[in-house]
Amino acid sequence: MASPAARAVEPAPAMSAKTPVRTVVVTGSTRGIGRAIAEGLLSRGANVVVCGRDASSTEDAVRALSRRFDGAEGAGASSRVAGAACDVTHHDSLVALWNLGVERFGSIDAWINNAGTCHAQLPFARIAPRELASTVQSNLLGAVLGSRVALDRMLAQGHGALYNMEGFGSDGAMQLGMSTYGATKSAVRYLTQALAREYRAAPVQVCALSPGVVYTDLLVRVYEQGDPALWRRQQRLFRFIADPPGPVGDWLAERVLSNRRTGVRIPWMTVAKAIGRFLRPSFHRRDLLAEYRAGAE
DSSP: OOOTTTSOOOOEEOTTTTOOOOEEEESSOSSHHHHHHHHHHHHTTOEEEEOOSSHHHHHHHHHHHHHHHHGGGOTTOOOSEEEOOOOTTSHHHHHHHHHHHHHHHSOOOEEEEOOOOOOOSSOGGGSOHHHHHHHHIIIIIHHHHHHHHHHHHHHHHTOOEEEEEOOTTTTSOOOTTOHHHHHHHHHHHHHHHHHHHHTTTSSOEEEEEEOOEEOOHHHHHHHHTSOHHHHHHHHHHHHHHEEOHHHHHHHHHHHHHHOOEESOEEESSOHHHHHHHHTOHHHHTOOHHHHHHHHHO
């Protein structure tokens, strides 16, 4: 029998079910899946607040996104993109990010805790202590503090939706070399379910996004710095279960904008989808690593 902590939270209608999502904060959104989600949101008319670890990458992302999406609206249109460097392990930095969004767009309707990192896939005792600490701080402390900032202010404004990003280990899966990363994502799932239960009757939504395996700089770095034999095996499996950021981020963005329920988990990759891919010859010929490297050139 499952313990209360492990039992899934039953979805319930949020009191803010009629509130449209117009402005979304996405942490860790200058590249990778966060950037893809931001692009998907902008393509659907939302305002987006992006952030990265440093000012330079964030400014580059804001300029690129503004140029791409404001250009379709005509000359002189005000930008639907704002951004600032943000350290998600510091409460004050997250507060500043929230305040920026409110100053630019009036309110924040959804907040996505996406920022995170991972150590190289190596035996636990070979991973540098600073890498372990960075993984725990970014993935878990970042989600805790981001949730704290978002929920506190959403309750005050009377509406909002919080989304925490799951990852390997969220479902209890284990793999050699992934103990610390998996532990953080398992904890993030617990955090999301606990907050959904705690604020079940409040005018906010607390949900989870599960992107599955996405070919990003982070994924490739984790495996290339790890065991080469394991990386070769994983590439064969990834033909069927991995994807580039674009379609995944676009799909998740659409669900964030349309979802009106709390306590839900929104997964891109399901067991049924994975099995279906194994049965399709085209997926046996995929070479996502080559596509990733070609796109990086």
